[in-house]
Amino acid sequence: xxxxFDPATRLRGTITPxxxxxxxxxxxxxxxxxxxxxxxxxxxxxxxxxxxxAAMRALxxxxxxxxxxxxxxxxxxxxxxxxxxxxxxxxAGTLMRLLPGWLAGQDGRSYTxxxxxxxxxxxxxxxxxPLRAMGAxxxxxxxxxxxxxxxxxxxxxxxxxxxxxxAQVKSCVLLAGLTxxxxxxxREPAPSRDHTERMLLAAGVPVxxxxxxxxxxxxxxxxxxAITVPGDLSSAAFLIAAGLLVPGSxxxxxxxxxxxxxxxxxxxxxxxxxxxxxxxxQPGAELSPGEPAxxxxxxxxxxxxxxxxxxxxxxxxxELPLVALLxxxxxxxxxxxxxxxxxxxxxxxxxxxVEGLRGLGADIEATGDGFAVQGGGGLRGGALHAHxxxxxAMLGAVAGLASREGVEVVGMEAADVSYPGFAADVAALx
Numbered sequence: 027x028x029x030x031f032d033p034a035t036r037l038r039g040t041i042t043p044x045x046x047x048x049x050x051x052x053x054x055x056x057x058x059x060x061x062x063x064x065x066x067x068x069x070x071x072x073x074x075x076x077x078x079x080a081a082m083r084a085l086x087x088x089x090x091x092x093x094x095x096x097x098x099x100x101x102x103x104x105x106x107x108x109x110x111x112x113x114x115x116x117x118a119g120t121l122m123r124l125l126p127g128w129l130a131g132q133d134g135r136s137y138t139x140x141x142x143x144x145x146x147x148x149x150x151x152x153x154x155x156p157l158r159a160m161g162a163x164x165x166x167x168x169x170x171x172x173x174x175x176x177x178x179x180x181x182x183x184x185x186x187x188x189x190x191x192x193a194q195v196k197s198c199v200l201l202a203g204l205t206x207x208x209x210x211x212x213r214e215p216a217p218s219r220d221h222t223e224r225m226l227l228a229a230g231v232p233v234x235x236x237x238x239x240x241x242x243x244x245x246x247x248x249x250x251x252a253i254t255v256p257g258d259l260s261s262a263a264f265l266i267a268a269g270l271l272v273p274g275s276x277x278x279x280x281x282x283x284x285x286x287x288x289x290x291x292x293x294x295x296x297x298x299x300x301x302x303x304x305x306x307x308q309p310g311a312e313l314s315p316g317e318p319a320x321x322x323x324x325x326x327x328x329x330x331x332x333x334x335x336x337x338x339x340x341x342x343x344x345e346l347p348l349v350a351l352l353x354x355x356x357x358x359x360x361x362x363x364x365x366x367x368x369x370x371x372x373x374x375x376x377x378x379x380v381e382g383l384r385g386l387g388a389d390i391e392a393t394g395d396g397f398a399v400q401g402g403g404g405l406r407g408g409a410l411h412a413h414x415x416x417x418x419a420m421l422g423a424v425a426g427l428a429s430r431e432g433v434e435v436v437g438m439e440a441a442d443v444s445y446p447g448f449a450a451d452v453a454a455l456x
Contacts, residue, residue: 029438031426036274043257045070057098058087061247069096077116112140127198130162131205132178140173183208191340193219218340228315256283256319269324271428290341329356336364353399362396373415407431416443
């Protein structure tokens, strides 16, 4: 589906972004691992998160959908049901990386995970390595990609040092630690999203964070009160960028997740001159159960280039394409370094973002682990191919609003993976 986004004179209005995709995945997974029914308020209903619900049903959980809410009656930590045939993760990379942490502890049972063409290109070695160290057997296609099979066993706790900061790999190991003998510690080279840790605390699991180390111990069961999912900052970021780039704009985004491990893009944008008002959690805030949320007030203004270093990347990984877009309109040079992780997302996001923006008139070059943008010229417009990547589809839409001639997004339906109503929300603001 091709959708054209014409230049906007200004954007005004109030939007409640969709529920957080990362937290919805985790809520469904941990709900299936829990001993008692778990009610999830404001679950994201999108392609990726529906794949997670389907996987939980396959593993024996009862899933009831009531409007925006979902109730899950799980199997318990060690009683996932056997599954005939592969578990289909669709396009959901988060599900592909987190679920094996639970499955690895299902002693005597084996599970195969598969997905779409994009998933079959995404490496699984970074979750396979720590799970093998804990005693699990992982068999992957060509040794590295899906479909792959997890052979569950009685796991042993471990101390694992992440070679690259990754919330998904960290979460996989911590989930495995819940069924492993002894304690399990993950050390990360830089902070990454801490949704799993907060959710485990809410489930009664003693989680400790000391410096770069996060530790859990073997558990008998998980027990939740209701889980409320806040608005997705990664989805809201596209509206924030639109509000910053279209002159005369003023937007209010309601109920957005303000967890400091999710607001890296906002801090980068503010460094570039953005005006984003709201009660954001302070970086380094103490680990606590639950997620903070609040409203963000966004206004357009002049931007300047910046440099994003490797240490900032894990807390803004999904929004880095937007940093490239802001850089097109900022005075001076904008550089992102240490973001090689972008090459193994739904698309090679370094290659596709650089190709896409260059086709719209940007002065942008790819590097091995990022990109460099010479700003000030804005964007002419044209066509941008989404390559089946939801973030790239929404990037093209925002580029069209801020461009001189408009942008036709080829494959706009990709946005349905995380933000099914994105085009309609944008239209309401124009």
